[in-house]
Amino acid sequence: MSTTVIDVRNAALRLSGKPVLRDVSxxxxxxxxxxxxGPNGAGKSTTAECLSGALVPEHGSIRVAGMQPHHDLAGIRETVGYQFQSAQLPPALRAREAIELFASFYPSPRNSVELLEAVGLGDCxxxxxxxxxxxxQQRLSIALALVGNPRIIVLDELTTGLDPEGRRDVLELIRQMRREGVSVVLITHFMDEAQRLCDRVAVLFRGTTCWTGPPSELVAEARGRNPEVNDLADAxxxxxxELRRNQ
Ligand SMILES: Nc1ncnc2c1ncn2[C@@H]1O[C@H](COP(=O)(O)OP(=O)(O)OP(=O)(O)O)[C@@H](O)[C@H]1O
Ligand SMILES: [Mg+2]
Incomplete structure:
Protein backbone atom coordinates (compact mmCIF):
# COMPACT_ATOMS: atom_id res chain seq x y z
CA MET A 1 0.00 0.00 0.00
CA SER A 2 1.40 3.38 -0.95
CA THR A 3 1.37 6.21 1.55
CA THR A 4 -0.65 9.31 0.76
CA VAL A 5 1.56 12.41 1.03
CA ILE A 6 -0.95 15.02 -0.14
CA ASP A 7 -4.66 14.87 0.60
CA VAL A 8 -6.88 17.72 -0.61
CA ARG A 9 -10.58 17.36 0.17
CA ASN A 10 -13.30 19.65 -1.16
CA ALA A 11 -11.13 22.75 -0.92
CA ALA A 12 -13.01 25.99 -1.61
CA LEU A 13 -11.70 29.55 -1.50
CA ARG A 14 -12.90 33.01 -2.56
CA LEU A 15 -10.42 35.79 -3.29
CA SER A 16 -11.72 39.37 -3.35
CA GLY A 17 -15.22 37.85 -3.18
CA LYS A 18 -14.65 35.73 -6.30
CA PRO A 19 -14.95 31.93 -6.01
CA VAL A 20 -11.51 30.84 -7.22
CA LEU A 21 -11.58 27.29 -5.82
CA ARG A 22 -15.04 25.72 -5.65
CA ASP A 23 -14.42 22.04 -5.00
CA VAL A 24 -10.85 20.75 -5.35
CA SER A 25 -10.07 17.18 -4.25
CA GLY A 38 -6.50 23.04 -16.56
CA PRO A 39 -7.12 26.20 -18.57
CA ASN A 40 -5.79 29.65 -17.58
CA GLY A 41 -7.56 30.85 -14.47
CA ALA A 42 -8.79 27.36 -13.45
CA GLY A 43 -7.19 27.64 -10.00
CA LYS A 44 -3.98 25.61 -10.41
CA SER A 45 -1.56 28.16 -8.94
CA THR A 46 -4.07 29.00 -6.20
CA THR A 47 -4.14 25.30 -5.31
CA ALA A 48 -0.31 25.27 -5.19
CA GLU A 49 -0.40 28.26 -2.86
CA CYS A 50 -2.83 26.42 -0.59
CA LEU A 51 -0.39 23.46 -0.52
CA SER A 52 2.35 25.86 0.64
CA GLY A 53 0.19 27.42 3.36
CA ALA A 54 0.34 30.87 1.75
CA LEU A 55 -3.42 30.68 1.17
CA VAL A 56 -5.94 28.88 3.37
CA PRO A 57 -9.13 27.33 1.97
CA GLU A 58 -12.34 28.54 3.60
CA HIS A 59 -13.89 25.09 3.30
CA GLY A 60 -12.48 21.58 3.01
CA SER A 61 -9.15 20.28 4.25
CA ILE A 62 -5.55 20.03 3.07
CA ARG A 63 -2.90 17.71 4.47
CA VAL A 64 0.67 17.72 3.18
CA ALA A 65 2.95 15.07 4.70
CA GLY A 66 0.39 14.84 7.50
CA MET A 67 0.57 18.57 8.22
CA GLN A 68 -1.91 21.39 7.78
CA PRO A 69 0.29 23.71 5.70
CA HIS A 70 -0.79 27.05 7.23
CA HIS A 71 -0.48 25.63 10.77
CA ASP A 72 2.96 24.16 10.32
CA LEU A 73 4.83 26.50 7.99
CA ALA A 74 8.26 25.50 9.38
CA GLY A 75 7.57 21.76 8.91
CA ILE A 76 6.23 22.39 5.43
CA ARG A 77 9.30 24.44 4.50
CA GLU A 78 11.59 21.55 5.46
CA THR A 79 9.53 18.90 3.66
CA VAL A 80 8.27 20.58 0.50
CA GLY A 81 10.13 22.44 -2.25
CA TYR A 82 8.09 24.97 -4.21
CA GLN A 83 8.71 26.51 -7.57
CA PHE A 84 6.13 29.26 -7.99
CA GLN A 85 4.95 30.57 -11.33
CA SER A 86 5.77 34.19 -10.53
CA ALA A 87 8.83 34.00 -8.26
CA GLN A 88 11.17 37.00 -8.32
CA LEU A 89 14.62 37.43 -6.78
CA PRO A 90 16.65 40.62 -6.19
CA PRO A 91 18.32 41.49 -9.53
CA ALA A 92 21.84 41.77 -8.08
CA LEU A 93 21.78 38.31 -6.44
CA ARG A 94 24.07 35.89 -8.31
CA ALA A 95 22.94 32.36 -9.16
CA ARG A 96 25.28 30.59 -6.79
CA GLU A 97 24.67 33.10 -4.01
CA ALA A 98 20.92 32.53 -4.36
CA ILE A 99 21.37 28.77 -4.06
CA GLU A 100 23.71 29.10 -1.10
CA LEU A 101 21.32 31.53 0.61
CA PHE A 102 18.38 29.15 0.19
CA ALA A 103 20.58 26.18 1.19
CA SER A 104 21.33 27.92 4.50
CA PHE A 105 17.64 27.53 5.48
CA TYR A 106 17.82 23.71 5.39
CA PRO A 107 19.42 21.08 7.64
CA SER A 108 20.82 18.90 4.79
CA PRO A 109 20.87 20.86 1.55
CA ARG A 110 22.15 19.69 -1.82
CA ASN A 111 25.60 20.68 -2.98
CA SER A 112 25.21 24.07 -4.72
CA VAL A 113 27.82 23.45 -7.44
CA GLU A 114 26.32 20.05 -8.37
CA LEU A 115 22.84 21.54 -8.37
CA LEU A 116 23.90 24.39 -10.70
CA GLU A 117 25.35 21.79 -13.08
CA ALA A 118 22.22 19.62 -12.85
CA VAL A 119 19.97 22.48 -13.99
CA GLY A 120 22.44 23.55 -16.71
CA LEU A 121 23.60 26.74 -14.99
CA GLY A 122 27.21 25.68 -14.46
CA ASP A 123 28.41 28.65 -16.55
CA CYS A 124 26.12 31.16 -14.84
CA GLN A 137 15.87 32.41 -14.32
CA GLN A 138 13.42 29.53 -14.67
CA ARG A 139 16.23 26.99 -14.24
CA LEU A 140 17.39 28.83 -11.13
CA SER A 141 13.88 28.71 -9.64
CA ILE A 142 13.87 24.94 -10.16
CA ALA A 143 17.25 24.64 -8.43
CA LEU A 144 15.87 26.65 -5.50
CA ALA A 145 12.91 24.28 -5.20
CA LEU A 146 15.30 21.31 -4.99
CA VAL A 147 18.06 22.74 -2.81
CA GLY A 148 16.58 21.65 0.53
CA ASN A 149 16.39 17.97 -0.51
CA PRO A 150 12.59 18.00 -0.17
CA ARG A 151 10.42 14.86 0.06
CA ILE A 152 7.77 16.59 -1.99
CA ILE A 153 8.14 19.17 -4.77
CA VAL A 154 5.46 21.39 -6.24
CA LEU A 155 6.40 22.78 -9.64
CA ASP A 156 4.18 25.42 -11.25
CA GLU A 157 4.75 25.57 -15.02
CA LEU A 158 8.42 24.75 -14.63
CA THR A 159 9.21 24.16 -18.30
CA THR A 160 7.49 27.32 -19.59
CA GLY A 161 10.15 29.47 -21.27
CA LEU A 162 12.79 26.73 -21.44
CA ASP A 163 14.46 25.83 -24.72
CA PRO A 164 14.10 22.20 -25.93
CA GLU A 165 17.36 21.06 -24.34
CA GLY A 166 16.46 22.80 -21.09
CA ARG A 167 13.08 21.09 -21.09
CA ARG A 168 14.64 17.70 -21.72
CA ASP A 169 17.21 18.21 -18.95
CA VAL A 170 14.62 19.43 -16.45
CA LEU A 171 12.24 16.55 -17.21
CA GLU A 172 15.14 14.14 -16.70
CA LEU A 173 15.84 15.85 -13.39
CA ILE A 174 12.24 15.19 -12.32
CA ARG A 175 12.52 11.53 -13.30
CA GLN A 176 15.68 11.36 -11.22
CA MET A 177 13.83 12.91 -8.27
CA ARG A 178 11.18 10.22 -8.61
CA ARG A 179 13.85 7.52 -8.61
CA GLU A 180 15.04 9.03 -5.32
CA GLY A 181 11.50 8.61 -3.93
CA VAL A 182 10.45 12.26 -4.11
CA SER A 183 6.76 12.96 -4.76
CA VAL A 184 6.13 15.55 -7.44
CA VAL A 185 3.16 17.83 -8.17
CA LEU A 186 3.56 19.16 -11.69
CA ILE A 187 1.33 21.97 -12.93
CA THR A 188 1.64 22.13 -16.69
CA HIS A 189 0.02 23.20 -19.96
CA PHE A 190 2.21 20.76 -21.92
CA MET A 191 0.14 17.65 -22.53
CA ASP A 192 3.06 15.68 -23.99
CA GLU A 193 4.99 16.36 -20.79
CA ALA A 194 2.05 15.21 -18.65
CA GLN A 195 1.50 12.10 -20.75
CA ARG A 196 5.12 11.03 -20.57
CA LEU A 197 5.81 11.92 -16.96
CA CYS A 198 2.69 11.79 -14.81
CA ASP A 199 1.38 8.68 -13.08
CA ARG A 200 -1.94 10.44 -12.58
CA VAL A 201 -3.39 13.84 -13.39
CA ALA A 202 -6.22 16.02 -12.12
CA VAL A 203 -8.06 18.29 -14.54
CA LEU A 204 -9.16 21.54 -12.90
CA PHE A 205 -11.96 23.49 -14.51
CA ARG A 206 -13.41 26.67 -12.96
CA GLY A 207 -12.00 25.80 -9.54
CA THR A 208 -13.30 22.22 -9.57
CA THR A 209 -11.46 18.94 -10.10
CA CYS A 210 -13.55 17.34 -12.79
CA TRP A 211 -11.38 14.40 -13.73
CA THR A 212 -8.64 12.47 -11.87
CA GLY A 213 -6.73 9.40 -13.01
CA PRO A 214 -3.87 8.09 -15.16
CA PRO A 215 -3.37 9.93 -18.48
CA SER A 216 -3.85 6.64 -20.36
CA GLU A 217 -7.33 6.31 -18.83
CA LEU A 218 -8.34 9.81 -19.90
CA VAL A 219 -7.18 8.95 -23.43
CA ALA A 220 -9.03 5.61 -23.41
CA GLU A 221 -12.27 7.24 -22.16
CA ALA A 222 -12.06 9.97 -24.80
CA ARG A 223 -11.30 7.42 -27.52
CA GLY A 224 -14.46 5.56 -26.52
CA ARG A 225 -16.43 8.67 -27.47
CA ASN A 226 -14.29 9.69 -30.44
CA PRO A 227 -12.05 7.10 -32.18
CA GLU A 228 -9.93 9.91 -33.66
CA VAL A 229 -8.45 10.76 -30.26
CA ASN A 230 -4.73 10.01 -30.39
CA ASP A 231 -3.11 11.35 -27.29
CA LEU A 232 -3.61 13.23 -24.04
CA ALA A 233 -3.79 16.61 -25.83
CA ASP A 234 -6.78 15.39 -27.91
CA ALA A 235 -8.43 13.80 -24.88
CA GLU A 242 -17.64 18.84 -23.08
CA LEU A 243 -17.28 20.81 -19.81
CA ARG A 244 -17.86 24.12 -21.59
CA ARG A 245 -20.96 22.73 -23.33
CA ASN A 246 -22.40 21.61 -20.00
CA GLN A 247 -21.47 24.66 -17.94
N1 LIG B 1 -6.18 37.96 -5.08
C1 LIG B 1 -7.09 37.64 -6.01
N2 LIG B 1 -8.25 38.32 -6.11
C2 LIG B 1 -9.17 38.02 -7.04
N3 LIG B 1 -9.03 37.02 -7.92
C3 LIG B 1 -7.89 36.32 -7.88
C4 LIG B 1 -6.86 36.58 -6.92
N4 LIG B 1 -5.86 35.70 -7.12
C5 LIG B 1 -6.25 34.92 -8.17
N5 LIG B 1 -7.46 35.29 -8.61
C6 LIG B 1 -8.22 34.67 -9.71
O1 LIG B 1 -8.30 33.30 -9.45
C7 LIG B 1 -8.38 32.58 -10.68
C8 LIG B 1 -7.41 31.41 -10.63
O2 LIG B 1 -6.10 31.91 -10.67
P1 LIG B 1 -4.85 30.91 -10.74
O3 LIG B 1 -3.63 31.78 -10.77
O4 LIG B 1 -4.96 29.92 -9.66
O5 LIG B 1 -5.10 30.22 -12.14
P2 LIG B 1 -4.18 29.14 -12.91
O6 LIG B 1 -5.03 27.92 -13.09
O7 LIG B 1 -2.89 28.98 -12.22
O8 LIG B 1 -4.02 29.85 -14.32
P3 LIG B 1 -2.74 29.92 -15.34
O9 LIG B 1 -2.81 28.71 -16.20
O10 LIG B 1 -3.04 31.17 -16.13
O11 LIG B 1 -1.50 30.04 -14.54
C9 LIG B 1 -8.12 33.59 -11.79
O12 LIG B 1 -9.36 33.93 -12.40
C10 LIG B 1 -7.54 34.77 -11.05
O13 LIG B 1 -7.87 35.98 -11.70
MG1 LIG C 1 -0.99 29.44 -12.73
Whole structure:
Protein backbone atom coordinates (compact mmCIF):
# COMPACT_ATOMS: atom_id res chain seq x y z
CA MET A 1 0.00 0.00 0.00
CA SER A 2 1.40 3.38 -0.95
CA THR A 3 1.37 6.21 1.55
CA THR A 4 -0.65 9.31 0.76
CA VAL A 5 1.56 12.41 1.03
CA ILE A 6 -0.95 15.02 -0.14
CA ASP A 7 -4.66 14.87 0.60
CA VAL A 8 -6.88 17.72 -0.61
CA ARG A 9 -10.58 17.36 0.17
CA ASN A 10 -13.30 19.65 -1.16
CA ALA A 11 -11.13 22.75 -0.92
CA ALA A 12 -13.01 25.99 -1.61
CA LEU A 13 -11.70 29.55 -1.50
CA ARG A 14 -12.90 33.01 -2.56
CA LEU A 15 -10.42 35.79 -3.29
CA SER A 16 -11.72 39.37 -3.35
CA GLY A 17 -15.22 37.85 -3.18
CA LYS A 18 -14.65 35.73 -6.30
CA PRO A 19 -14.95 31.93 -6.01
CA VAL A 20 -11.51 30.84 -7.22
CA LEU A 21 -11.58 27.29 -5.82
CA ARG A 22 -15.04 25.72 -5.65
CA ASP A 23 -14.42 22.04 -5.00
CA VAL A 24 -10.85 20.75 -5.35
CA SER A 25 -10.07 17.18 -4.25
CA UNK A 26 -7.14 14.91 -5.04
CA UNK A 27 -4.53 12.75 -3.36
CA UNK A 28 -0.89 12.22 -4.21
CA UNK A 29 0.87 8.98 -3.28
CA UNK A 30 4.47 8.83 -2.11
CA UNK A 31 6.87 8.68 -5.06
CA UNK A 32 4.18 9.62 -7.56
CA UNK A 33 4.39 12.30 -10.24
CA UNK A 34 0.97 13.95 -10.12
CA UNK A 35 -0.04 16.45 -12.81
CA UNK A 36 -2.49 19.32 -12.41
CA UNK A 37 -3.93 20.38 -15.76
CA GLY A 38 -6.50 23.04 -16.56
CA PRO A 39 -7.12 26.20 -18.57
CA ASN A 40 -5.79 29.65 -17.58
CA GLY A 41 -7.56 30.85 -14.47
CA ALA A 42 -8.79 27.36 -13.45
CA GLY A 43 -7.19 27.64 -10.00
CA LYS A 44 -3.98 25.61 -10.41
CA SER A 45 -1.56 28.16 -8.94
CA THR A 46 -4.07 29.00 -6.20
CA THR A 47 -4.14 25.30 -5.31
CA ALA A 48 -0.31 25.27 -5.19
CA GLU A 49 -0.40 28.26 -2.86
CA CYS A 50 -2.83 26.42 -0.59
CA LEU A 51 -0.39 23.46 -0.52
CA SER A 52 2.35 25.86 0.64
CA GLY A 53 0.19 27.42 3.36
CA ALA A 54 0.34 30.87 1.75
CA LEU A 55 -3.42 30.68 1.17
CA VAL A 56 -5.94 28.88 3.37
CA PRO A 57 -9.13 27.33 1.97
CA GLU A 58 -12.34 28.54 3.60
CA HIS A 59 -13.89 25.09 3.30
CA GLY A 60 -12.48 21.58 3.01
CA SER A 61 -9.15 20.28 4.25
CA ILE A 62 -5.55 20.03 3.07
CA ARG A 63 -2.90 17.71 4.47
CA VAL A 64 0.67 17.72 3.18
CA ALA A 65 2.95 15.07 4.70
CA GLY A 66 0.39 14.84 7.50
CA MET A 67 0.57 18.57 8.22
CA GLN A 68 -1.91 21.39 7.78
CA PRO A 69 0.29 23.71 5.70
CA HIS A 70 -0.79 27.05 7.23
CA HIS A 71 -0.48 25.63 10.77
CA ASP A 72 2.96 24.16 10.32
CA LEU A 73 4.83 26.50 7.99
CA ALA A 74 8.26 25.50 9.38
CA GLY A 75 7.57 21.76 8.91
CA ILE A 76 6.23 22.39 5.43
CA ARG A 77 9.30 24.44 4.50
CA GLU A 78 11.59 21.55 5.46
CA THR A 79 9.53 18.90 3.66
CA VAL A 80 8.27 20.58 0.50
CA GLY A 81 10.13 22.44 -2.25
CA TYR A 82 8.09 24.97 -4.21
CA GLN A 83 8.71 26.51 -7.57
CA PHE A 84 6.13 29.26 -7.99
CA GLN A 85 4.95 30.57 -11.33
CA SER A 86 5.77 34.19 -10.53
CA ALA A 87 8.83 34.00 -8.26
CA GLN A 88 11.17 37.00 -8.32
CA LEU A 89 14.62 37.43 -6.78
CA PRO A 90 16.65 40.62 -6.19
CA PRO A 91 18.32 41.49 -9.53
CA ALA A 92 21.84 41.77 -8.08
CA LEU A 93 21.78 38.31 -6.44
CA ARG A 94 24.07 35.89 -8.31
CA ALA A 95 22.94 32.36 -9.16
CA ARG A 96 25.28 30.59 -6.79
CA GLU A 97 24.67 33.10 -4.01
CA ALA A 98 20.92 32.53 -4.36
CA ILE A 99 21.37 28.77 -4.06
CA GLU A 100 23.71 29.10 -1.10
CA LEU A 101 21.32 31.53 0.61
CA PHE A 102 18.38 29.15 0.19
CA ALA A 103 20.58 26.18 1.19
CA SER A 104 21.33 27.92 4.50
CA PHE A 105 17.64 27.53 5.48
CA TYR A 106 17.82 23.71 5.39
CA PRO A 107 19.42 21.08 7.64
CA SER A 108 20.82 18.90 4.79
CA PRO A 109 20.87 20.86 1.55
CA ARG A 110 22.15 19.69 -1.82
CA ASN A 111 25.60 20.68 -2.98
CA SER A 112 25.21 24.07 -4.72
CA VAL A 113 27.82 23.45 -7.44
CA GLU A 114 26.32 20.05 -8.37
CA LEU A 115 22.84 21.54 -8.37
CA LEU A 116 23.90 24.39 -10.70
CA GLU A 117 25.35 21.79 -13.08
CA ALA A 118 22.22 19.62 -12.85
CA VAL A 119 19.97 22.48 -13.99
CA GLY A 120 22.44 23.55 -16.71
CA LEU A 121 23.60 26.74 -14.99
CA GLY A 122 27.21 25.68 -14.46
CA ASP A 123 28.41 28.65 -16.55
CA CYS A 124 26.12 31.16 -14.84
CA UNK A 125 27.25 30.73 -11.23
CA UNK A 126 28.31 34.40 -11.03
CA UNK A 127 25.59 35.89 -13.22
CA UNK A 128 23.23 38.28 -11.37
CA UNK A 129 19.57 37.23 -11.47
CA UNK A 130 18.59 40.45 -13.27
CA UNK A 131 21.01 39.66 -16.12
CA UNK A 132 19.88 36.07 -16.68
CA UNK A 133 17.67 35.14 -19.63
CA UNK A 134 14.08 34.10 -18.85
CA UNK A 135 14.94 30.42 -19.27
CA UNK A 136 17.99 30.75 -17.02
CA GLN A 137 15.87 32.41 -14.32
CA GLN A 138 13.42 29.53 -14.67
CA ARG A 139 16.23 26.99 -14.24
CA LEU A 140 17.39 28.83 -11.13
CA SER A 141 13.88 28.71 -9.64
CA ILE A 142 13.87 24.94 -10.16
CA ALA A 143 17.25 24.64 -8.43
CA LEU A 144 15.87 26.65 -5.50
CA ALA A 145 12.91 24.28 -5.20
CA LEU A 146 15.30 21.31 -4.99
CA VAL A 147 18.06 22.74 -2.81
CA GLY A 148 16.58 21.65 0.53
CA ASN A 149 16.39 17.97 -0.51
CA PRO A 150 12.59 18.00 -0.17
CA ARG A 151 10.42 14.86 0.06
CA ILE A 152 7.77 16.59 -1.99
CA ILE A 153 8.14 19.17 -4.77
CA VAL A 154 5.46 21.39 -6.24
CA LEU A 155 6.40 22.78 -9.64
CA ASP A 156 4.18 25.42 -11.25
CA GLU A 157 4.75 25.57 -15.02
CA LEU A 158 8.42 24.75 -14.63
CA THR A 159 9.21 24.16 -18.30
CA THR A 160 7.49 27.32 -19.59
CA GLY A 161 10.15 29.47 -21.27
CA LEU A 162 12.79 26.73 -21.44
CA ASP A 163 14.46 25.83 -24.72
CA PRO A 164 14.10 22.20 -25.93
CA GLU A 165 17.36 21.06 -24.34
CA GLY A 166 16.46 22.80 -21.09
CA ARG A 167 13.08 21.09 -21.09
CA ARG A 168 14.64 17.70 -21.72
CA ASP A 169 17.21 18.21 -18.95
CA VAL A 170 14.62 19.43 -16.45
CA LEU A 171 12.24 16.55 -17.21
CA GLU A 172 15.14 14.14 -16.70
CA LEU A 173 15.84 15.85 -13.39
CA ILE A 174 12.24 15.19 -12.32
CA ARG A 175 12.52 11.53 -13.30
CA GLN A 176 15.68 11.36 -11.22
CA MET A 177 13.83 12.91 -8.27
CA ARG A 178 11.18 10.22 -8.61
CA ARG A 179 13.85 7.52 -8.61
CA GLU A 180 15.04 9.03 -5.32
CA GLY A 181 11.50 8.61 -3.93
CA VAL A 182 10.45 12.26 -4.11
CA SER A 183 6.76 12.96 -4.76
CA VAL A 184 6.13 15.55 -7.44
CA VAL A 185 3.16 17.83 -8.17
CA LEU A 186 3.56 19.16 -11.69
CA ILE A 187 1.33 21.97 -12.93
CA THR A 188 1.64 22.13 -16.69
CA HIS A 189 0.02 23.20 -19.96
CA PHE A 190 2.21 20.76 -21.92
CA MET A 191 0.14 17.65 -22.53
CA ASP A 192 3.06 15.68 -23.99
CA GLU A 193 4.99 16.36 -20.79
CA ALA A 194 2.05 15.21 -18.65
CA GLN A 195 1.50 12.10 -20.75
CA ARG A 196 5.12 11.03 -20.57
CA LEU A 197 5.81 11.92 -16.96
CA CYS A 198 2.69 11.79 -14.81
CA ASP A 199 1.38 8.68 -13.08
CA ARG A 200 -1.94 10.44 -12.58
CA VAL A 201 -3.39 13.84 -13.39
CA ALA A 202 -6.22 16.02 -12.12
CA VAL A 203 -8.06 18.29 -14.54
CA LEU A 204 -9.16 21.54 -12.90
CA PHE A 205 -11.96 23.49 -14.51
CA ARG A 206 -13.41 26.67 -12.96
CA GLY A 207 -12.00 25.80 -9.54
CA THR A 208 -13.30 22.22 -9.57
CA THR A 209 -11.46 18.94 -10.10
CA CYS A 210 -13.55 17.34 -12.79
CA TRP A 211 -11.38 14.40 -13.73
CA THR A 212 -8.64 12.47 -11.87
CA GLY A 213 -6.73 9.40 -13.01
CA PRO A 214 -3.87 8.09 -15.16
CA PRO A 215 -3.37 9.93 -18.48
CA SER A 216 -3.85 6.64 -20.36
CA GLU A 217 -7.33 6.31 -18.83
CA LEU A 218 -8.34 9.81 -19.90
CA VAL A 219 -7.18 8.95 -23.43
CA ALA A 220 -9.03 5.61 -23.41
CA GLU A 221 -12.27 7.24 -22.16
CA ALA A 222 -12.06 9.97 -24.80
CA ARG A 223 -11.30 7.42 -27.52
CA GLY A 224 -14.46 5.56 -26.52
CA ARG A 225 -16.43 8.67 -27.47
CA ASN A 226 -14.29 9.69 -30.44
CA PRO A 227 -12.05 7.10 -32.18
CA GLU A 228 -9.93 9.91 -33.66
CA VAL A 229 -8.45 10.76 -30.26
CA ASN A 230 -4.73 10.01 -30.39
CA ASP A 231 -3.11 11.35 -27.29
CA LEU A 232 -3.61 13.23 -24.04
CA ALA A 233 -3.79 16.61 -25.83
CA ASP A 234 -6.78 15.39 -27.91
CA ALA A 235 -8.43 13.80 -24.88
CA UNK A 236 -7.93 16.89 -22.70
CA UNK A 237 -9.29 19.28 -25.35
CA UNK A 238 -12.30 16.98 -25.84
CA UNK A 239 -12.96 16.98 -22.10
CA UNK A 240 -12.79 20.80 -21.95
CA UNK A 241 -15.21 21.08 -24.89
CA GLU A 242 -17.64 18.84 -23.08
CA LEU A 243 -17.28 20.81 -19.81
CA ARG A 244 -17.86 24.12 -21.59
CA ARG A 245 -20.96 22.73 -23.33
CA ASN A 246 -22.40 21.61 -20.00
CA GLN A 247 -21.47 24.66 -17.94
N1 LIG B 1 -6.18 37.96 -5.08
C1 LIG B 1 -7.09 37.64 -6.01
N2 LIG B 1 -8.25 38.32 -6.11
C2 LIG B 1 -9.17 38.02 -7.04
N3 LIG B 1 -9.03 37.02 -7.92
C3 LIG B 1 -7.89 36.32 -7.88
C4 LIG B 1 -6.86 36.58 -6.92
N4 LIG B 1 -5.86 35.70 -7.12
C5 LIG B 1 -6.25 34.92 -8.17
N5 LIG B 1 -7.46 35.29 -8.61
C6 LIG B 1 -8.22 34.67 -9.71
O1 LIG B 1 -8.30 33.30 -9.45
C7 LIG B 1 -8.38 32.58 -10.68
C8 LIG B 1 -7.41 31.41 -10.63
O2 LIG B 1 -6.10 31.91 -10.67
P1 LIG B 1 -4.85 30.91 -10.74
O3 LIG B 1 -3.63 31.78 -10.77
O4 LIG B 1 -4.96 29.92 -9.66
O5 LIG B 1 -5.10 30.22 -12.14
P2 LIG B 1 -4.18 29.14 -12.91
O6 LIG B 1 -5.03 27.92 -13.09
O7 LIG B 1 -2.89 28.98 -12.22
O8 LIG B 1 -4.02 29.85 -14.32
P3 LIG B 1 -2.74 29.92 -15.34
O9 LIG B 1 -2.81 28.71 -16.20
O10 LIG B 1 -3.04 31.17 -16.13
O11 LIG B 1 -1.50 30.04 -14.54
C9 LIG B 1 -8.12 33.59 -11.79
O12 LIG B 1 -9.36 33.93 -12.40
C10 LIG B 1 -7.54 34.77 -11.05
O13 LIG B 1 -7.87 35.98 -11.70
MG1 LIG C 1 -0.99 29.44 -12.73
Missing amino acids: FTVAEGEIFGIL AKTPYGRMSGGQ YLGLLE
